[in-house]
Amino acid sequence: MGVRRRPPLAVIVSGEAGALQAIWLTLQLASLTTACLLLIATPLAWWLARSRSPLRAPVGAVVTLPIVLPPSVLGFYLLIALGPQGPVGQFTQAMGWGVLSFTFTGLLIGSIFYSLPFAVQPLQHAFEAIGDRPLEVAATLGARPIDAFFSVALPLARPGVVTAAILSFAHTVGEFGVVLMIGGNIPGRTRTVSTEIYGHVEAMEYAQAHWLAAGMLVFSFLVLLALARLRNRSVWLAP
Amino acid sequence: MSAPDHVSHLPHAPDEVADTGLQLQLQLPRAGFDLAVDITLPGRGTTVLYGPSGSGKTSVLRCVAGLEPDCTGRIQIGDRVWQDERRDLCLPTWRRPLGYVFQEASLFEHLDVRGNLHYGLRRGIDPLAARSLADAIELLGIGSLLDRSPRALSGGERQRVAIARALATRPRVLLLDEPLAAIDHSKRQEILPWLERMRDEVQIPMIHVTHSADEVARLATYLVVLEAGRVRAAGPVADVLAAVDTPVVVGEDTAVLLEGQLLERDASWHLARVGFAGGSLWVADAGLTIGQRVRLRVLARDVSITTREPSHTSIQNHLPGTVECITDDAQPSQALVRLRCGQSVLLARVTRRAIAHLGVQAGSAIWMQVKSVALVQ
Numbered sequence: 001m002g003v004r005r006r007p008p009l010a011v012i013v014s015g016e017a018g019a020l021q022a023i024w025l026t027l028q029l030a031s032l033t034t035a036c037l038l039l040i041a042t043p044l045a046w047w048l049a050r051s052r053s054p055l056r057a058p059v060g061a062v063v064t065l066p067i068v069l070p071p072s073v074l075g076f077y078l079l080i081a082l083g084p085q086g087p088v089g090q091f092t093q094a095m096g097w098g099v100l101s102f103t104f105t106g107l108l109i110g111s112i113f114y115s116l117p118f119a120v121q122p123l124q125h126a127f128e129a130i131g132d133r134p135l136e137v138a139a140t141l142g143a144r145p146i147d148a149f150f151s152v153a154l155p156l157a158r159p160g161v162v163t164a165a166i167l168s169f170a171h172t173v174g175e176f177g178v179v180l181m182i183g184g185n186i187p188g189r190t191r192t193v194s195t196e197i198y199g200h201v202e203a204m205e206y207a208q209a210h211w212l213a214a215g216m217l218v219f220s221f222l223v224l225l226a227l228a229r230l231r232n233r234s235v236w237l238a239p
Numbered sequence: 240m241s242a243p244d245h246v247s248h249l250p251h252a253p254d255e256v257a258d259t260g261l262q263l264q265l266q267l268p269r270a271g272f273d274l275a276v277d278i279t280l281p282g283r284g285t286t287v288l289y290g291p292s293g294s295g296k297t298s299v300l301r302c303v304a305g306l307e308p309d310c311t312g313r314i315q316i317g318d319r320v321w322q323d324e325r326r327d328l329c330l331p332t333w334r335r336p337l338g339y340v341f342q343e344a345s346l347f348e349h350l351d352v353r354g355n356l357h358y359g360l361r362r363g364i365d366p367l368a369a370r371s372l373a374d375a376i377e378l379l380g381i382g383s384l385l386d387r388s389p390r391a392l393s394g395g396e397r398q399r400v401a402i403a404r405a406l407a408t409r410p411r412v413l414l415l416d417e418p419l420a421a422i423d424h425s426k427r428q429e430i431l432p433w434l435e436r437m438r439d440e441v442q443i444p445m446i447h448v449t450h451s452a453d454e455v456a457r458l459a460t461y462l463v464v465l466e467a468g469r470v471r472a473a474g475p476v477a478d479v480l481a482a483v484d485t486p487v488v489v490g491e492d493t494a495v496l497l498e499g500q501l502l503e504r505d506a507s508w509h510l511a512r513v514g515f516a517g518g519s520l521w522v523a524d525a526g527l528t529i530g531q532r533v534r535l536r537v538l539a540r541d542v543s544i545t546t547r548e549p550s551h552t553s554i555q556n557h558l559p560g561t562v563e564c565i566t567d568d569a570q571p572s573q574a575l576v577r578l579r580c581g582q583s584v585l586l587a588r589v590t591r592r593a594i595a596h597l598g599v600q601a602g603s604a605i606w607m608q609v610k611s612v613a614l615v616q
Contacts (some may be wrong), residue, residue: 133345136306139332140339141359141408148333151358155349 019212021188022196029104029192030172033111037119037168038161040112045123046149067117075181078110082182102184110182111172118167126160127153163227170223174216250371250409250443258282261412261444262315265302267295267468274298274468282317284460285438285445287476289489295468296448297342300414303446304339305332316411333362338405338413343421344397346389352400353385359408372407378440379403379433394422395429402433406441413445419454434458452490456536456615462487481584483566483577493539493575495586496615501531513614517581518558522614534615539575541611542587546597548606556609560585564601565594578607585609 048060066074081088082101089099100106130153138148154161176194183190185199193212200209260282267274274295280286288296302310305321314322322329346355356376360368376382379399389397398418405413418434419427431454438445438458447458455462459476464487472479472487479487481495499515504524511524513533520535527533549557560580568575574594576587585607599605 133341133343134347136304136332137339137341137345137347138358139306140304140337141404142333142336142362143358144331144333147362152347152349156347158349 018187018191019196019208022191022193022212025104025188025190026173026192026194029107029111030169032108033115033172034119034165034168036108036112037115038165041116041119041123041164041168042154042161045120046127046153048120049124049127063120064117066114071114071175071177072181074114075110075178078106078113078178078182082106082109101182102186102190104183104189107179107183107190110178111175114175114178115168115171118171119164122160122163122167123157126157126163129160130156159230162230166223166227166230170220174220250406250411250441259315259317261303261317261446262313263299263303264312265299265310265314266312267298267302267307267310269295269298269468272468274302276465276468276470278463278470278473280444280446280463281461282444283442285447285458286461286463287455287459288446288448288463288465289455289459290450290465290471292450294465296450296465297416298468299465300339300416300446300448303412304337304414305330305335319411336408336411338408338410340398340401340405340413340415340418342417344389344392344394345401346392346397346404348389350389351385352381352387352389352392355389355400356385356404356407359404363408365409368407368409371409372403375403375406378406378436393426393429395426398422398430399433402437406437411443413441413443415445415447417448417450419449419451431457455489456496456534462489464489477584481577481586483564483575483586486566486575493586493588494536495539495584497535497537497583497585499533499535501527501529501533503529513612515583517560517583520556520558520609520612522612525614527614536613536615537585537609538611538613539586539588541609542578542585543608543610544576544578544587544589544593544597544599545606545608546599546603549608552608554608554610556612557606558585558609559604559606562599562601562603562605565599578605580607 044063048056048063079101080086082092082099083089084093084099089101092098092100100109134152134156135148138152139145143151174194176198179185179190179192179195180198183192183195185191185195191199193216197209197212197216200206200212261280263276263278263280265274265276271293272295276295276299288299290296298307301307302312303314311324312322313324314320320326320328321335347358350358356372360372365371376385379402381396381399381403384392384396384400389400392400402415402418419430422430435457438460447454449455455476462472462474462476462479463470464472464479472482472485477496477498480489486493497515499513502512502514502519504511506524509524510521511527512519512521513535515535522535548559558580560578563577563579563584566575566577568588572590572592573588574591576589576594578585578587587607
């Protein structure tokens with residue numbers, strides 16, 4: 001109404017290379033986090049699902065902590081640990097890798113911790129649901145444990161693997177507190193979509209914030225929709 | 240069926256398994272009681288482990304397979320020692336050449352039937368395994384199911400595939416844990432003939448766990464009765480059932496089993512004569528062919544005793560024999576009489592008063608009248 005507004009799409013395409021940069025960085029971070037998490041969470045979930053060790057309960061609780069802790073708490077401790085005086089920081093400096101706080105690698109480490117429960121829990125439930133029987137059958141057919149894991153347990157837990165991957169990816173895309181604490185919101189290095197939105201709002205750039213926020217909203221909705229359909233029609237996942 | 244020159248590649252036990260048998264000394268602490276078994280099983284034929292639920296039957300199988308981590312003792316199959324506490328030896332399950340058929344369908348749901356059958360094959364080292372799989376597929380009649388998913392199979396078909404999968408690895412012993420328990424009662428007839436065929440054609444020892452009297456009567460060559468984790472009786476099935484010192488009731492009442500062969504058929508009366516070691520008995524003609532091997536089940540309550548050869552009686556089956564011993568029965572008015580008939584033994588349940596009136600004792604020559612005979616197979 002008399003106020004001239006730039007077309008919103010052009011905001012992203014033209015003037016605001018920052019937005020594209022943030023989206024690209026977010027996708028990189030989420031993909032790498034998901035890949036790392038599947039490698040870390042799968043053996044961890046397997047151990048949690050099958051171990052009879054007394055350490056099982058405490059380890060399970062530690063893995064679940066990121067769900068209840070404010071991200072700022074997690075970010076704070078990671079910042080301390082990764083920082084120049086922290087134990088991890090001292091180690092990385094001694095190895096000649098420098099300090100990881102306020103770097104993409106630091107952000108990746110933080111994201112892995114933050115999304116760990118979202119990868120471990122679906123996998124753990126899937127492994128628990130398989131039970132002992134298929135593995136006993138595999139053993140009686142001559143499969144050694146590692147063979148039985150890859151040829152029987154993992155294929156049977158496929159719905160859990162897919163759920164873990166989707167949740168890890170989506171949860172990493174949606175993180176904010178940890179990113180801000182460890183990453184420091186450096187454009188092109190540690191600024192993700194969520195911190196970019198924060199920056200726009202701080203600067204009263206509501207149009208730009210709207211586009212990114214609405215994009216996140218649609219993305220999150222689609223992820224949840226996909227998960228729901230996955231659960232209802234696990235036939236998809238059958239061989 | 241197989242061509243005349245067809246050589247079966249179904250597993251058969253190496254001679255040392257057949258000769259030495261399976262030596263099992265097992266201890267396993269359990270919630271209700273401790274399992275303690277010390278027994279040698281024959282290296283051929285089907286050993287049935289029989290007993291009420293919770294008597295430890297399945298635990299014995301799981302110990303043999305190495306699936307119970309707390310099991311201690313010694314397990315020797317032929318000349319191979321799988322477990323020996325004193326030598327601190329315990330082979331993991333995957334290194335024990337055995338086949339295991341679980342109670343419920345245990346096919347891998349992520350593989351089709353062919354994938355399931357090949358799973359063990361790929362992990363074995365036996366060069367004959369591939370041909371043994373072909374024979375197992377034929378033996379169990381599952382050739383038409385190979386491309387199906389386990390989900391598309393009936394309960395009986397699933398168990399047949401599971402059995403073939405276990406057989407195909409050419410195991411040294413086949414362990415069957417109530418393979419019929421999860422199958423509808425009416426559908427069991429669908430799979431029992433296959434198990435009988437296996438007993439006759441597969442030359443490896445099988446241990447079959449069941450609490451079904453029917454399966455004991457049809458399948459067992461050797462019988463082990465378990466009670467609260469201990470062996471109550473063990474031996475060739477006919478001997479165990481005919482023992483009167485530790486009477487074993489399999490099914491609803493005391494009975495003996497006789498192994499026989501169909502000798503002739505009398506079409507006019509719909510009867511067939513079955514010969515066994517000690518004589519022959521007429522049974523209702525079930526349409527079997529002459530020469531076929533069958534089993535007869537004779538209940539102790541259907542056998543009576545006379546001191547003279549019976550005539551003018553409706554009971555057509557009578558056999559001469561001698562009294563081996565007379566023992567107490569559950570009822571104080573009754574006695575169990577063990578009767579020798581050639582190489583076979585029958586049991587008769589009669590009243591104490593009848594024994595006194597007839598004046599029979601151990602060693603007396605008598606005639607036994609058999610009122611009813613069940614053809615088991």
